[in-house]
Ligand SMILES: [Mg+2]
């Protein structure tokens with residue numbers, strides 16, 4: 001069996017972006033808004049080199065909410081993937097949920113099976129890549145990430161991102177850290 005690390009994306013790998021229309025920090029809605037968090041590629045590479053299968057599990061509801069286009073979301077993804085691959089890291093799968101329960105684009109709105117905190121994508125990775133969930137981790141910056149990881153039975157790490165603090169507090173992560181560099185010390189100790 002394989003061990004895995006499941007990364008939330010926004011607020012963990014790349015920065016959250018201030019949306020002037022809502023005054024909230026949100027996902028990057030255009031490729032020009034994509035900027036990595038500081039010091040993330042080295043720790044991700046270190047985990048990759050240690051033999052972990054890496055996955056991204058990310059809710060991307062901004063098209064469903066009418067805030068950007070699906071093309072823009074896909075461009076952001078492609079730029080991120082290229083940046084990560086250029087550093088010598090392979091992410092096995094990027095699992096994206098494009099739905100939102102209260103969206104305005106009908107085919108992407110309403111309840112779905114794949115939106116975190118549901119553990120759908122972690123379970124899919126388990127089946128597709130023979131993952132030992134008891135040896136695996138979910139790393140995120142919101143309660144929904146921790147709840148997703150707990151529902152799947154992986155160990156959970158919450159990263160304190162200053163721009164998502166309103167979305168933390170109701171879950172109980174196994175570890176609460178400030179950045180991915182600290183994750184290295186924890187997982188590879
Ligand atoms: Mg996040």
Ligand SMILES: [Zn+2]
Nearest residue numbers: 097099112114
């Ligand atoms: Zn979904």
